[in-house]
Amino acid sequence: xxxxxxxxxxxxxxxxxxxxxxxxxxxxxxxxxxxxxxxxxxxxxxxxxxxxxxxxxxxxxxxxxxxxxxxxxxxxxxxxxxxxxxxxxxxxxxxxxxxxxxxxxxxxxxxxxxxxxxxxxxxxxxxxxxxxxxxxxxxxxxxxxxxxxxxxxxxxxxxxxxxxxxxxxxxxxxxxxxxxxxxxxxxxxxxxxxxxxxxxxxxxxxxxxxxxxxxxxxxxxxxxxxxxxxxxxxxxxxxxxxxxxxxxxxxxxxxxxxxxxxxxxxxxxxxxxxxxxxxxxxxxxxxxxxxxxxxxxxxxxxxxxxxxxxxxxxxxxxxxxxxxxxxxxxxxxxxxxxxxxxxxxxxxxxxxxxxxxxxxxxxxxxxxxxxxxxxxxxxxxxxxxxxxxxxxxxxxxxxxxxxxxxxxxxxxxxxxxxxxxxxxxxxxxxxxxxxxxxxxxxxxxxxxxxxxxxxxxxxxxxxxxxxxxxxxxxxxxxxxxxxxxxxxxxxxxxxxxxxxxxxxxxx
Numbered sequence: 001x002x003x004x005x006x007x008x009x010x011x012x013x014x015x016x017x018x019x020x021x022x023x024x025x026x027x028x029x030x031x032x033x034x035x036x037x038x039x040x041x042x043x044x045x046x047x048x049x050x051x052x053x054x055x056x057x058x059x060x061x062x063x064x065x066x067x068x069x070x071x072x073x074x075x076x077x078x079x080x081x082x083x084x085x086x087x088x089x090x091x092x093x094x095x096x097x098x099x100x101x102x103x104x105x106x107x108x109x110x111x112x113x114x115x116x117x118x119x120x121x122x123x124x125x126x127x128x129x130x131x132x133x134x135x136x137x138x139x140x141x142x143x144x145x146x147x148x149x150x151x152x153x154x155x156x157x158x159x160x161x162x163x164x165x166x167x168x169x170x171x172x173x174x175x176x177x178x179x180x181x182x183x184x185x186x187x188x189x190x191x192x193x194x195x196x197x198x199x200x201x202x203x204x205x206x207x208x209x210x211x212x213x214x215x216x217x218x219x220x221x222x223x224x225x226x227x228x229x230x231x232x233x234x235x236x237x238x239x240x241x242x243x244x245x246x247x248x249x250x251x252x253x254x255x256x257x258x259x260x261x262x263x264x265x266x267x268x269x270x271x272x273x274x275x276x277x278x279x280x281x282x283x284x285x286x287x288x289x290x291x292x293x294x295x296x297x298x299x300x301x302x303x304x305x306x307x308x309x310x311x312x313x314x315x316x317x318x319x320x321x322x323x324x325x326x327x328x329x330x331x332x333x334x335x336x337x338x339x340x341x342x343x344x345x346x347x348x349x350x351x352x353x354x355x356x357x358x359x360x361x362x363x364x365x366x367x368x369x370x371x372x373x374x375x376x377x378x379x380x381x382x383x384x385x386x387x388x389x390x391x392x393x394x395x396x397x398x399x400x401x402x403x404x405x406x407x408x409x410x411x412x413x414x415x416x417x418x419x420x421x422x423x424x425x426x427x428x429x430x431x432x433x434x435x436x437x438x439x440x441x442x443x444x445x446x447x448x449x450x451x452x453x454x455x456x457x458x459x460x461x462x463x464x465x466x467x468x469x470x471x472x473x474x475x476x477x478x479x480x481x482x483x484x485x486x487x488x489x490x491x492x493x494x495x496x497x498x499x500x501x502x503x504x505x506x507x
Contacts, residue, residue, distance in 0.1 A: 009092050012230065014158050015243040016086055017099030018165075019223050020074075021106040037118045039355055040201050045122075052119075055197040056187035060115055062198055067108045074104050086227055095155065102162040109169030116176035119185050128179045132172050139168025218371045218394075219246075222387040225375055229384050237326050238384035244314065245331035245388060252298040253341040280350075281413050286487075287346055288413075289421045293488035295339040296425060297432055297477055302335035304436040305469055308444070312462035330388035337392035340399045347402035354409045363401040367394040421487075428480035432473045439469040 037059060044051040078100050083093040117129040143164030151157050180186060223239060230238040302309065306328045315324065348360050371394035378386035406413065439447075444465065451461040481489035 009089075010095065010154050010158055012227070012237075012239040013092060013095040014099055014161070015239050016223055016227065017096050017103050017162070019220060019243075020100050021104045021110075023217075023220055036201050036352065036357065037115060038122055039352065040197050041119065041122055043200075044197065050188075053186065053188040054190065054192075055195070056115065056119055056185075057189040058192055058195045058197055059201060060112065060187050061189055061191050062193050063111060063115065064108075067111055071104055071108060075101055078104075085224055095158075099158065099162050102159070103165060105166050106169045109166075109173045113169075113173045113176045115187075116173075116180045119180050119187075120176070120183065123183065123185065125179075125183065129176065132176060135172045135175060136165070136168040139164055139171065218368050218391070221372065222375070222391065225379060225387055226384045229379060233383065236383065237323055241323070241326040242330050242384050242387060244310075244327050245334055248309070248313075248331060249302065249334045249338055249341070252295055252338055253345070277410060280411050284346075284350060284411070284413055285418050285421055288343060288418065290488050290491060291342050291346060292339055292422055293425060293481075293486070295342050296429060297474070299335050299338040300429065300433055301436060301470065301473070302338065303332055304433070304440050305466060306331045306335065308440075308462045308466050308469075311459065312466045315459040315462060316457070326384070329383075329385040333385060333388035333392050337395040340392070340395040344395060344398050344402060347399070347406070350406065350411070351402070351409075356409065359405050359408070360402065363398055363405070366401065367398045370394050370397060424484055424486055425481075427484065428477045428486070431480045432477040435473040435476050436469060439465070439472070 040059075041052055041055060044055040079097050082097050082100060086093050086096050113132055117132060120126070120129045140161075143161050147160055147164065148157050151160060222242060226238040226242045230236055307324055310324045310327050310331065314327075315321075351357065351360050371390050374390035374393060375387055378390060380386075382389065403413065447465050447468070448458075448461050451464055452458075456464065478489060478493070482493070
């Protein structure tokens with residue numbers, strides 16, 4: 001994407017057009033919808049063996065109808081309101097409209113897939129559901145590798161890419177629905193929209209949608225503020241820079257935050273169902289400490305090695321060093337809040353386990369107001385980097401409030417216990433930081449010069465450098481963790497080490 005489109009107006013148009021369905025996909029498919037559906041589905045399982053299928057079928061048909069209406073309304077009015085939002089030339093706004101009309105269909109496939117994923121997760125089946133984003137990304141890559149090289153016109157390329165993403169969404173839905181059917185959990189499609197489940201799920205969803213909507217709207221506002229900054233600073237590439245930096249930090253937050261939130265919810269629901277809520281604080285401490293164990297090194301890596309990481313992924317074609325510098329200006333601030341983004345997903349999921357969607361709503365309203373205020377205060381000084389800094393600070397405030405207000409459900413997480421569990425990360429993190437700083441500031445020039453002598457391109461030099469830095473720093477981090485016998489290290493490598501010991505004893 002970066003090499004093909006760079007940070008020009010075509011890339012900006014795609015970023016904004018993709019933002020519309022992505023906003024609703026993140027709001028519904030990857031959070032609110034599935035997490036609101038699971039308690040209702042779990043409750044139906046208590047009644048009889050048929051009710052879960054009926055509930056799922058009712059929700060699916062109603063959701064399909066509502067989404068169809070929503071997509072239709074968007075397609076009807078998008079040509080009128082988008083030009084006012086994006087500004088710029090007529091050619092630019094027309095391209096945003098065209099791509100938006102194609103990509104918005106993604107909200108249907110993603111949202112319907114999320115219901116099937118929630119059904120699988122309720123049965124502690126996580127592997128196939130976890131493949132869902134991989135399927136979408138695979139479609140994305142197939143178009144780039146096998147189709148776009150044979151297309152010359154830039155506008156044709158971005159249009160074909162958009163259709164390829166929609167095709168990936170359809171495949172995603174087919175795979176998840178087939179897997180649920182294979183598990184013997186196929187929904188019984190029906191149009192009984194007066195079923196109590198519809199009212200229950202919407203009672204949970206509406207506050208959650210509004211609350212999550214504040215976060216998604218803040219991201220959308222960031223894009224339009226970046227678009228404004230870009231119009232005021234031609235050549236800065238603020239929209240695409242912000243978009244690519246967000247995509248980079250979504251990798252660890254998506255893998256860790258979404259995955260742990262998805263697996264935490266069924267566990268908490270089981271504890272609540274068994275009236276064992278006294279076990280929840282210890283469970284959350286374990287989840288939080290594991291999330292920090294993985295995301296803190298990721299945050300450190302992006303902050304210290306951000307520039308070579310960006311170059312290793314994007315450099316070449318229309319992407320140059322100025323594109324990298326513009327992207328890193330935002331990435332370094334986003335990186336600071338990677339742990340908070342992940343923890344916020346986990347704690348929000350915890351509230352949903354108690355069927356409480358109103359508290360996260362209030363907290364997101366506060367964070368939204370703070371984020372918007374800081375955007376307006378700082379963007380004149382830091383330009384698009386201000387949007388990343390504001391987002392990071394508001395994420396930290398959100399975490400503090402979510403953590404504090406869990407006590408209203410009788411869940412008091414001991415700060416002392418959490419600190420005792422996580423302060424042992426200090427020395428592994430310090431050792432890792434030393435290695436990363438050594439690579440970045442002590443030997444990077446020599447490594448790049450040496451690789452250049454062997455004829456490697458700058459992008460490949462960056463890839464080799466980053467690989468060496470990540471491998472060496474990770475080894476140091478995990479060795480230090482193993483020496484300290486951290487529980488999180490045992491969780492990651494316990495089975496592997498146990499198997500090696502057993503094989504050694506047999507031999």
